[in-house]
Amino acid sequence: MVTIHDVAKAAGVSISTVSYALSGKRSISATTRTRIDRAIADLDYRPHAAARMLAGARTNILALSAPLRQDGHLPTHMRFVSAVVAASRAHDYDVLLLATDDEVSGIRRVGSSSLVDGVVMMGVATGDERLPIVRDLALPAAFIGVPGDVDDIACVDLDFAAAAREAVDRIADLGHRVVGMIGHPPSYLERQTGFIERFDQALEREAAAKGVRIVRRWAGLERGAGRSAVDELLAEAPQLTAVLFHCNEPVVEEAERRLLELGVDVPGQVSLFAAAASYDPSRLEIPLSGITLPLEDMCRRAVEAVFAAVDGRPAPDVTLLEPRFEDRGSLIPAP
Amino acid sequence: MVTIHDVAKAAGVSISTVSYALSGKRSISATTRTRIDRAIADLDYRPHAAARMLAGARTNILALSAPLRQDGHLPTHMRFVSAVVAASRAHDYDVLLLATDDEVSGIRRVGSSSLVDGVVMMGVATGDERLPIVRDLALPAAFIGVPGDVDDIACVDLDFAAAAREAVDRIADLGHRVVGMIGHPPSYLERQTGFIERFDQALEREAAAKGVRIVRRWAGLERGAGRSAVDELLAEAPQLTAVLFHCNEPVVEEAERRLLELGVDVPGQVSLFAAAASYDPSRLEIPLSGITLPLEDMCRRAVEAVFAAVDGRPAPDVTLLEPRFEDRGSLIPAP
DNA sequence: CGGCATCGTCGAAGCGCTTCGATAGCTTCG
DNA sequence: CGAAGCTATCGAAGCGCTTCGACGATGCCG
Numbered sequence: 001m002v003t004i005h006d007v008a009k010a011a012g013v014s015i016s017t018v019s020y021a022l023s024g025k026r027s028i029s030a031t032t033r034t035r036i037d038r039a040i041a042d043l044d045y046r047p048h049a050a051a052r053m054l055a056g057a058r059t060n061i062l063a064l065s066a067p068l069r070q071d072g073h074l075p076t077h078m079r080f081v082s083a084v085v086a087a088s089r090a091h092d093y094d095v096l097l098l099a100t101d102d103e104v105s106g107i108r109r110v111g112s113s114s115l116v117d118g119v120v121m122m123g124v125a126t127g128d129e130r131l132p133i134v135r136d137l138a139l140p141a142a143f144i145g146v147p148g149d150v151d152d153i154a155c156v157d158l159d160f161a162a163a164a165r166e167a168v169d170r171i172a173d174l175g176h177r178v179v180g181m182i183g184h185p186p187s188y189l190e191r192q193t194g195f196i197e198r199f200d201q202a203l204e205r206e207a208a209a210k211g212v213r214i215v216r217r218w219a220g221l222e223r224g225a226g227r228s229a230v231d232e233l234l235a236e237a238p239q240l241t242a243v244l245f246h247c248n249e250p251v252v253e254e255a256e257r258r259l260l261e262l263g264v265d266v267p268g269q270v271s272l273f274a275a276a277a278s279y280d281p282s283r284l285e286i287p288l289s290g291i292t293l294p295l296e297d298m299c300r301r302a303v304e305a306v307f308a309a310v311d312g313r314p315a316p317d318v319t320l321l322e323p324r325f326e327d328r329g330s331l332i333p334a335p
Numbered sequence: 336m337v338t339i340h341d342v343a344k345a346a347g348v349s350i351s352t353v354s355y356a357l358s359g360k361r362s363i364s365a366t367t368r369t370r371i372d373r374a375i376a377d378l379d380y381r382p383h384a385a386a387r388m389l390a391g392a393r394t395n396i397l398a399l400s401a402p403l404r405q406d407g408h409l410p411t412h413m414r415f416v417s418a419v420v421a422a423s424r425a426h427d428y429d430v431l432l433l434a435t436d437d438e439v440s441g442i443r444r445v446g447s448s449s450l451v452d453g454v455v456m457m458g459v460a461t462g463d464e465r466l467p468i469v470r471d472l473a474l475p476a477a478f479i480g481v482p483g484d485v486d487d488i489a490c491v492d493l494d495f496a497a498a499a500r501e502a503v504d505r506i507a508d509l510g511h512r513v514v515g516m517i518g519h520p521p522s523y524l525e526r527q528t529g530f531i532e533r534f535d536q537a538l539e540r541e542a543a544a545k546g547v548r549i550v551r552r553w554a555g556l557e558r559g560a561g562r563s564a565v566d567e568l569l570a571e572a573p574q575l576t577a578v579l580f581h582c583n584e585p586v587v588e589e590a591e592r593r594l595l596e597l598g599v600d601v602p603g604q605v606s607l608f609a610a611a612a613s614y615d616p617s618r619l620e621i622p623l624s625g626i627t628l629p630l631e632d633m634c635r636r637a638v639e640a641v642f643a644a645v646d647g648r649p650a651p652d653v654t655l656l657e658p659r660f661e662d663r664g665s666l667i668p669a670p
Numbered sequence: 671c672g673g674c675a676t677c678g679t680c681g682a683a684g685c686g687c688t689t690c691g692a693t694a695g696c697t698t699c700g
Numbered sequence: 701c702g703a704a705g706c707t708a709t710c711g712a713a714g715c716g717c718t719t720c721g722a723c724g725a726t727g728c729c730g
Contacts, residue, residue, distance in 0.1 A: 014710045049450040051686030053385030054715050075409035086435040097432045100421040115384040189673055338716055349680045386716035390686050
């Protein structure tokens, strides 16, 4: 193994000079720098990660706590994980993945042993049990989601209330007065993910303000849930002219299929709107207009909030990202 | 931060004694051990990971190189990742996730800086470019998949040839003589993943031996691919009595749906068989009899092969897991 | 009952790096 | 022209742990 000593010897300087040349924390003459660079290249020197962690202040590793629930949507989950890795790598950080029953205890383990500089947490719920842990460890952390009232730890999320308002406004402004809505399965609500409540409350208020009647259904994860949600909506409110989705991709796919099967003209008779889609709504059988979850942006900001905390810079408490509407033709004026 | 010195002082022993008590590498008297345990508990001591890595031989971290192709199936990918994490944690190892354009270069980075003890590689292709890297670094490694002729690095995979033979045998033995097959998209083949070739060759040979005619189609990833594959199969061989799937879940779902739509009686008229399913074939609209990819087992063995290499124990070169048939009622005797 | 393992413990070296303080050699300016 | 201030470099301390060799205290055997 080639160490900093070998480089120093080859370049004819002391190891501290090599170290400073590497970190740039003190000025180095051009000639010395050249000799050191050559030595490093010749020997193919790579600093020993553990030595660096021990002597330096940081590990250049971030933990990602990624709990995967029974009812979780795997593709979405994977997208979040990938996005966090990408965002971390952009800052030369590596990601340690905490999963499979270790998302909570693992934080304590890797945090208290100084294996990581901070932690990003997915799958956040109101009253998240990881909150006291990161507080206790004083570990730089960020939540993707909002675990209730938090003012000491960064949270990043879509502004679900604004998303609901935007959805209602756009739908109402096009003249729709009776709107069906298919929401996340009840199990999500029981888990107190928070975002559903925030969405629903704003939805209700805005609908009242705009004079829109909303008929709701929740689709579970079992096969056929999306299909029967559509059937039930149409039975209860045959006069509806729009359907708003706030649920996972499989449900949307089924619902679309059912509408086509029933010969409903989309968007001629019924407009469709995807709210906070965690999937790509442009790749559906009927591409959906609506608001896409800004997943990459959320992850990037969460990662950057952790870095801010690591560096002692002030990190924003709660960042709610503005919903961005994208038109894909599925939402048109009411017939 | 509480260090081993603090524990030693609190217990009234030297730090080496504490270290030996922790590692169990030398005997410690019962009384001393008790005092040390108490001190550790009182102070809530956690060994500093970096110090441990530096002084000791290993890092207790494994890298997971998880390339996600454009045409990759996210849920399957996530399952592999989870399974590797679970297997690693069972041995008290953490997993560093290399992804998003860093699956290859990242191996060199974390390997040469001694950040990890070894690496598990997913998404293996024939002539995999990661092979020379792990050889060059002499990094303990294991492939999930078989990158061609390899005798120095562990590979774990399903025995796809045996799976093909088993599929043909079971189907043929039930009297089916004309069998449709829907395979992976051509892009998979171009990438030389290897397993498709192994499957296809064995399939062809066994079909010839058993006197079964196989009509093949490949379904791409675009919407409707599974549907049209079914239509084409039925057009080319209307007399077929079984369909063999060797493809991703979305294709199977579409194909099943199309069969139902066409009023085909499954399995009365047409039996269905899932070969090497990377998804759960029991949760499909029509649960499929067949062979499930032993994903957890593959990951566990790969991880264990890396540990064997780390420990200097002999690791098996190529482990091909025996296919296991499971009956879910979709395969019955030919009408 | 003296010599010799064995057991339990200790001190110190060292893993490879970062960083602090010191210093030699220059330049600059009153 | 000498004090002051830079710039570039070095030596050494130290990060928290593991592990080697040493050593006193026991126990055991002939």
